[in-house]
Amino acid sequence: MANVNTKAHVLVRDGFACRLCGALLLLPQAIKLLDRQVPGLDLYDAHGKTEPLRSRWATVDHVIPEIQGGMDTLDNLVACCVVCNSRKGGTVGPRREAQTRAIAWDGLSSLFLELASTHARHLSGEDKRWRDALGREGIEASLAHLQAAVDILQTLKRDPGMDLDARLSFLARSMPEGA
Numbered sequence: 001m002a003n004v005n006t007k008a009h010v011l012v013r014d015g016f017a018c019r020l021c022g023a024l025l026l027l028p029q030a031i032k033l034l035d036r037q038v039p040g041l042d043l044y045d046a047h048g049k050t051e052p053l054r055s056r057w058a059t060v061d062h063v064i065p066e067i068q069g070g071m072d073t074l075d076n077l078v079a080c081c082v083v084c085n086s087r088k089g090g091t092v093g094p095r096r097e098a099q100t101r102a103i104a105w106d107g108l109s110s111l112f113l114e115l116a117s118t119h120a121r122h123l124s125g126e127d128k129r130w131r132d133a134l135g136r137e138g139i140e141a142s143l144a145h146l147q148a149a150v151d152i153l154q155t156l157k158r159d160p161g162m163d164l165d166a167r168l169s170f171l172a173r174s175m176p177e178g179a
């Protein structure tokens with residue numbers, strides 16, 4: 001699978017939205033550090049099996065599968081949610097154009113970069129690669145959405161059926177211009 005630099009580039013290019021279903025995505029590394037920042041939040045599960053946000057984890061998928069000769073090239077990779085990514089069989093189906101939205105959404109990666117400097121000694125090698133790659137993509141560290149993100153994610157934990165896209169869109173609209 002593509003390396004972290006390629007994945008970060010694809011996710012930023014696609015605005016951290018699934019190119020198949022349009023769902024807004026969350027950077028797992030951001031969830032992990034939110035748990036460190038806010039004791040008791042307890043939203044991250046390294047294996048992505050039990051925590052309620054798993055379906056929104058930001059992944060990258062091949063348009064033409066590797067088994068059919070698809071390569072790890074930028075034009076063959078799209079941002080994808082875990083649900084769409086785990087659907088088996090053939091090509092990944094009708095894909096959306098990367099959306100040009102009135103809102104900017106960065107999958108909480110600006111928050112991740114800010115928390116990465118606060119919790120530097122807890123970062124894994126993989127976390128550091130994400131930090132460096134997102135920085136090179138022009139994402140700037142910011143704590144601007146800490147409280148709003150915590151509120152939304154805590155609500156989601158209590159009510160897994162809530163409309164996450166509506167809540168994330170609201171959060172995204174409050175992001176600084178061009179962030």
Ligand SMILES: [Zn+2]
Pocket residue numbers: 018019020021022023080081082083084085
């Ligand atoms: Zn999807």
